[in-house]
Amino acid sequence: MAQDAAAAAGARLSPKLDEASLIRAVQRGDQDAFEQLVRAYDQSVLRLAVNLLRSQEDARDVFQEAFLRVFRSIDSFRFDCSFHTWLYRIVTNICLDYLRKRKVRKEEPAVVDTPEGPLDRMNDFEEEAAHADPERNLRNIQLGQRIEGALVGLTPRERMVFELRHYQGLRLRNIGEILGTSEEAAKNCLFRATQKMRAVLGDFQ
């Protein structure tokens, strides 16, 4: 299921090599194995970065920085946790840095006002099954504005926990492991995030 992103990635790996063999091959310097490993996870990493940072440019930077760190430090991976958890620790640390820096320099809104009306900067992305009529588009823009407002009100950590649980489908125990905290702390974070968003979004359906 969605909860097991690692299993989903595993399913995308070539049947020829299981993940552990692939990692050992990368540690021996096999570039093809690195490529295969990247491709097993890169879609979910990019999706996380795009949804979390809501900026194509930042998502590209996170993608590159994360996999380069993997490439540079894969020798230090000792199989004491799953590769998925190890990779996501790297990715979430980088994303949290981005979010914290943004908090300092004030977050750019995804929906900006233009002389032609509100423009959603995220329209460059594919929304799932998005073939909207003008009315639906307007509703989406209004919804987008309110969601952006709600997300900005979350702390970087709350936003991360919410993102990993809601959009990435990870279990809270796994999220705690990735973020170096307890399942209980992740639960509290999720509760605070949803309360804040419900307060801002109200009865929007």
Next chain:
Amino acid sequence: MNCESVTKIIPLYFYGELPPDEEDLLERHLDTCAACARQAESQRALSAALDRRAMQPSAALLAECRHDLMRAVYRQEVPILRGAGFSRGAAFSPRGTSVPRWLPSFGAWRMPLGASALLALGFIAARLTAPGAAGPFSFASLTPDNVVSSVRSVQPAHDGSQPGEVQIVLDETRRRVISGQLNDSNIQRLMLAAAHDENNPGVRWESVDLLKSHSDSSQVRELLLNRVAEDPNPGVRLKALDGLKAFTGDPEVRKVLAQVLADDDNPGVRIAAVDALTAHADDNMVGLLQGVVQKEDNTYVRRRCVKALQDMNASVGTF
């Protein structure tokens, strides 16, 4: 369980993070407390609103990221991997100024690299052909005669040519517009191929959407079954599932939908699958539904399965 404690665990309930006994207690409370039931509904509405905002990075963005990453990896590779006994490292330039020997055999990366080459070529072509040769980059100017070029190979020219001369081999693709009726077999064949275009989920979505009105054709039905089970994009899978709704009594269709219900990683698709499957009572589904009840974390899907089992007078649990 009181209303205050319920408020705290509603998000956990919604995300399937409560232990079963606590979940039972909560559900009993929700059945009797209208205020908490409204809170649960508010959580569901929030989730639905956020689902509509879910973004899927485009295939082009992913391809660019992969390309950029491999370029960066290549620049770093010599100092890191040479010491690790990397077998292909002999031809690497420390600064990455020559083409690495492994690049042509780097199959899976070839497509993004080729796409990048195409863009680069387009950029050059635009600069060479645009009036004034200094205007802004425009895709429209890349294909004045509807021809798209990509670089097949680049190599030094043959013996006897001028020093510094190179040979560039281009693959050229010409764009054509074809119109016709959907029931025309040639049009349908093209649409069936487009529905498998792995690089363009938008084209797959449109193709499936148009073809699903012809699901009485066995080829189209086969396509819909394939897309609902295999397509990486949940929007396409949902569209294909929509096209199969008229055939939920067909054993082959039910088999695929059962697989989707058990394995799909998208709750929206699983919800559509359970709705389609439970529209026809079928005793063969009991085992499947019981299994889903055990492991499903989406409340709606689980409740739908429980309801279907109760309607069939089957037990909810397994023994």
